[in-house]
Amino acid sequence: MPFELASILRKNILQLTPYSSARHEFTGEAKVFLDANENSMGSPIGETYHRYPDPGQEKLKAKISGLKHIPAEQIFLGNGSDEAIDLLFRMFCKPGDDQVVVCQPTYGMYAVSAAIHDVKTLNVPLTNEFQLDLGAIKSTCKGSEKLLFICSPNNPSGNAFRREDISDLLHWFKGIVVIDEAYIDFSSQPSWLEELDNFPNLVVLQTFSKAWGLAGLRLGMAFGSVELIEVMMKVKAPYNLSAVVQEMALKALALSGQVEEKVNLLLHEREKLLVALAGLPNVIKVYPSDANFVLVRFNDARKVYSQLLNEGIVVRDRSMVSLCEDCLRITIGSQEENKLLLASLQKGINMNAEK
């Protein structure tokens, strides 16, 4: 049966008349703007911040469209990808009724967002190699699940999933397949963006928080069919991206060459760090990484975590997470930070040997 967006959207969303702001109703140039109840006396910080920002983020979308080779009508911009995740729940999942599928272990916000919306999460474990378990996913689903979250490269394991497995799920799943590509710029795998036109049930999430180094700005992207993005634009808060975010993002986009440089530096550091970690006697396994972090299994992760913390180095303890027993997730640092990390790990090993 061909995919029909209207058949899986919530009825209230399908029937929604969106809020129409002053900036929606008049978008041209004018001498005097007295239509939005802004403060005509200006703001303490000057500039044009007394004005509401562009609700359609047109300039920014045009730039991102050029960068990603995706039409602006297929782009949603939000307050981090977390906003896009939240909106997808609001659009597709009826509280108390609907279910979504999450392949664990993965990024925590899918399940948290589900819980916030009173939507049941069907947790399907990844295989021991942190790959998608197609058999388990298919036997868990009943056919009415609204969203399937696939995080590739996956957080916290760091690996990208096999492309043929994702393709299989895209053909098979009846609801929306959300591929979260927060870490795609660190991966050797191609993005799923190029497949957008082949799968009307595909939503790809990307973010400015990782490769772009703009986590503080809060800017995430969702890419999907024209029809689906149109609904996201209706459901979002009218002015979900501040003027500051839009300005700063445009500034960053004009300097995109620097991003490539920084990603390359990071990949070089990742390679060195992975080799160094694998050589430590208390390391059991360094998992392959397609991201800007690495999952490492230690003899005693809790102890290593505390020792690092004593030295002022914070990593993420994932040892309580399924399939991640005795694992720490370590973000790839700068050259200097990685040196400090390795020196601290070695100090811990020496201290334990002396006991």
Ligand SMILES: Cc1ncc(COP(=O)(O)O)c(C=O)c1O
């Ligand atoms: C897989 C994944 N998706 C999304 C996010 C959040 O992205 P944003 O900062 O755009 O909300 C994270 C943050 O760590 C993440 O790991």
